[in-house]
Structures are given as structure tokens and as C-alpha cells.
Amino acid sequence: MTNTILRVNDLKTWFDTDSGVVRAVDGVSFEVEAGRTLGIVGESGCGKSMTAYSILGLVPQPPGRIAGGEVYFEDTDLLKLTPRQMRGIRGNDIAMIFQEPMTSLNPVFTVGEQIAEAVRLHQGADRKDAWWRAVELLDLVDIPQPEERAASYPHELSGGMRQRAMIAMAISCDPKLLIADEPTTALDVTIQAQILDVLRRLQEELGMGLMLITHDLGIVAEMAHEVLVMYAGQVVERADVKTLFGSPRHPYTRGLLASVPTMSSGTEELSTIEGTVPDPVGFPAGCRFAPRCDFAVAACGRPQALEDADGRHLVRCGEWQRVVQAETAQG
């Protein structure tokens, strides 16, 4: 029996700009289950971060607006909540960590004070208890000498330590869902490995659902149970992690996977996806990937549905069988 904590249904987040309507998120649906990690992967501008902001009610309105859809957290539609009600959920039941922890930490307070403040606000603890809880949380995210570190200001910490402090703050209220938006992108690879390790361990210990947004397919492969591939505001493929990496169906997913330099294959020419992402004001009416796709046919000029061909492997491409066959035949 699975335990769905977040269900997003046909979410649309649009922006009104001078040059037209930008459909940043355009009909995105997915679920996150307790204790599981959903990886959302895509390149810059695909709408992955905006999906997260929409869930948390952090879309700047105007120019942005939620043009449709539902976001059920347990039994509550978050899109129908007042800002005040939303504040009660954000940071309590749903927490978020960002790419650049320095911009999310207040430079004039110590890390311990900031975590303690979150604990006091959300859990009503008194000052002293909140402080000790902060120290305990810093210890939980593997910060050495947590008592000393709690008294440090953000600028005194390294990037990796700051991100740990952010994670400590995020988990201070035992969230059921943690949204992590490129949490390790600004960090060095050895520090990234430490942070991913902390996230994985915390998820196991706390049983929270994790929504991990990243551009790095390697991170998705190592962290996620389910994967959502986004392109130009839409989900183009969704499957469990082994299926997605083992037998990708969408030409974009396949192209993306083939263009990652690996550590094992030959070092011949990397395969690329020609061209660039379409202008968000004028997305093609049909398949948004068609202008860059080697397999495009006339039928791709019509909008493609996200179809569930078998079981739980969804793909937004009417030609996927031909794509898979052609490439299998090729070798």
C-alpha cells in the first residue's frame, strides 16, 4: 500500500509578459509518496523549479498566475488556501531547500538562532529548548562540533556547511515532504557526495517524501525512485528510475542520456541534441521537442498526450515505439 502525500494534477503556471504568455508549467501531473524520492530532471527553463514554487505558493503574482490544476497535499488542495493558511503548511509539513544557501540564510543572525527561530515559530518551543533542538539538528546533518557551529554566522561557514544548516532548518519541523531544488549544484563534487548522503539518510530516518529537482542525470540515477523528465513546461516521460535509465522512450530523454559524458564509454564524439529549447512565448502547437527531433513526422504537429503505454511508464511521444526500434536496430 503506497502512501501518497502529494498529488499534483494538471498544474499550469503561466506568466503574462510583454511579448506574450509564457507557459512555464503547462499541465504537469505527478505524485510523491512518503519515504520515496521523486527526481524531476530537465534543462534550464524547462519549468522544474517553477513547479516547486507553484506547490509552495511562491510564484510571484503578477506576472505569474496559476492558470489551472490541483495540488493536493494529503487531503488539502494547496491552491485553494489563503496565504495565511499556506504559511501554516510551508516550513511545517512541506519544507524546501534551495541551490544557494547563502541567499536563504540571514547574514546578521547566527545559524543556531535562525534554526531555533524556526523551531519556536512552528513548534512553540521556548527559547532555551529551541536552541538545544537547533544544536541537535546540526548534529543530525553531520556538522562537527554542532554547539560551536550553532554560534557561527553564515559567512563563517563553507558552502557545504551552509547547505547542511539549511537542511537542518528544513527538517526542524519534521516535514512530510522536502522539496530540494538543485541542492548541490553550487557545491564541489566531494561535498556534493556528503550532502546527498545526508539527504538519503534523513529520508530513511524520517520517512519523508523527497522531491529532488536537478539538471544532473547522475544525481537522479543515484537518488530517485521515480523520475519525471520535463521539457518546455511539460512532462515528457515518467517512470521508475531503473526503467527510465534502462529503456528510455522519449527522444529527448534518450538524447539527454546520450549527451552525458560518462566515465566508462569511449571518448569518441559525444552525441548531442541539435538546436536549442524553443522560445517559451511561442511553443510549437504540437510536440515541443519536434523541431529538434530526428524522428519527427507530420503527426508530431499535433499536441502529444502523455500516454501510459504499459503499467507505469508514461511518455509524451506518439512515435516512441519507432524511436526505440530504430535505435535498437542501429546498435
Place this chain on the structure above:
Amino acid sequence: MLLQVRGLKKHFPVGGGLLRRHRAAIKAVDGVDLTLERGETLGLVGESGCGKTTIGRAILRLVDPSAGTATFHTALEEGEARRPHAVFDLKKGDLRRLRRQMQIVFQDPYGSLNPRMTVGALLKEPLTVHGLSTRGEAGDRVTELLETVGLNPAHARRYPHEFSGGQRQRIGIARALAVRPEMIIADEPVSALDVSIQAQIINLLKVLQDRFRLSYLFISHDLRVVRHISDRVAVMYLGKIVETATRDQLYAKPLHPYTRALLSAVPLPDPTLGRDRIILKGDVPNPANLPPGCPFHPRCPLAEARCKTEVPVLEDKGSGHKAACHLV
């Protein structure tokens, strides 16, 4: 041999002020030797703050080195014989002539192109500075350069902001190529780009290398990218090279514990791989206050007593594969 660097050091003073003598120095680069052959790519890998960028800038004399030599074998004038030049001793005129042979491509194609100049003007500028073409010829050269890097010659009339990140990086590369250099220092040239665009730029760099027999000093934090482009690789940690080998040697059998940890930390796009990951403890130490002995010892899973006192030297561990470690 194209470039030989010996004992390169760059120390930045910290603390102190107008009246006080400075108290300490950040040893950004602390005794680095490296060589680059013609037509070869040397990958210089390391994490932030290891000094890799400073090495590139010192070779170009964009920062003044504190010690060391760099010898660049080239001809400064058309028709002159190729001979060694001491990069750090050259005077203004010769330095400018030498710089024609060593160009740089930056990470941030947004920051390195003047937003008020058209692409055509951006590409003509180096030609004018080095007196390489007359006004009439320059237009043809711009067309040729844009085609070389896979852009449309009509783009010459546009401004940098009209291009995507990948296209801007192509413009940066065209600008470096304009003066027909022998060497390009590429400092994280694909780090700001999406993966599908990254692959396009890496392929382009390889094609250009074959076509013009370019040498690259390819500076990057990304071991996957470095593997794809480099013939040889040098791994840096806290201002020193800790391991250097051919690409195949290094990736097949990394020797230094830091290199091994670095390689094992790279997330790979294959969920079926069960990996024994080496997770290093702690952060990189403050370069203004380096630990005694081996600079890696506080994080090293193998460290022994002597690692805390004796500084290991970079020595040949067989077949030209060098590492700075007492224990391998």
C-alpha cells in the same frame, strides 16, 4: 614541446593593511610544474579554490606569478623561427605578440563579451589589436570564424544578448580563434551550460583542435568532461598537483587517495551500479592556514603518522604516472 611551466607559485597576501606588513599568504599555487605539447589537451582538474584558475591566469600574465618560470616555444613574428620565450620576463611589446599565441575562453560567456558591441565588432577587435588584417579583409575573416564555430555569418550584426548560452560560448571561442593562436586556455568553458549544449561545445573544441592543431589547457571541476577531452590529466589540491598521468592511466587506475575519492564521488547516470563510494570527511582546509605535512591528510582515509609531518613530493610511480603520496 609548446609550454613548460616550472615551480610556479602565486601567493596572495592576506591581512595587514596600509601600515602593517602582511601577516600571511594564501598559497593559491604552490610550486606547480606542467608541460603541454603541440596539439595536446592537458586537463587540469580540482575543486573550487585549488588554484587551477590562477595557474591559467599566471601563464597568460593576467596575474603576476610570485615565483617560477614558463617557457613558450613559438614564433613571435610571421616567418620567424620557433624558439623558446620566457613568458614571465617578456616586456610589453613582446608580451602582446606572445599573447596572440595564447588565448583564453572563459566560463561565463555572458560576462566576457562586451554587451555594447556587435558580434562582428567583437571578432574584429583582436584582429585590429594584433594588426592582423585590414578593414576589408576583416569582414571575410568574421564570416569564416562564425562558420568555423557553427554560427550563421548573418549573426555578425547581432549583439551578445540575442544569443543563448551555448551560442555565446561559440562566440567566445571564435574570438579566441580569431588571431590563430597555438594554445587556448579554456577555463570551465562548459560549466554554465546545459548538458545537451555542453556536448555540442566539447565536440566543437575537439574538431577545432584537429583542424588547427591547437593545444588546450582545459581547466575544469568536472571529471566526466575532462575525461572526454584530455590526453593527459593533472589533479590539483590546495595549490599543488597531487597526481598526473595520461587520461587512460588516471581513469583506469587512480593512485592518489584524493583522485580516487573525487572519481568515486561523481554521480553516474546508471541506477543499476552499486558503488562503493568514498565519502571524504570535512571541508577543504583554509588555504591561508595549510595543515603541515601532506595538505590532504586531514581528509585522507589512509593517512598515517608521517603524513602529518612530511610533505610528499610528486614522483613517478611507474610508466610516467606521478602522484604525491607516501602511501601509494
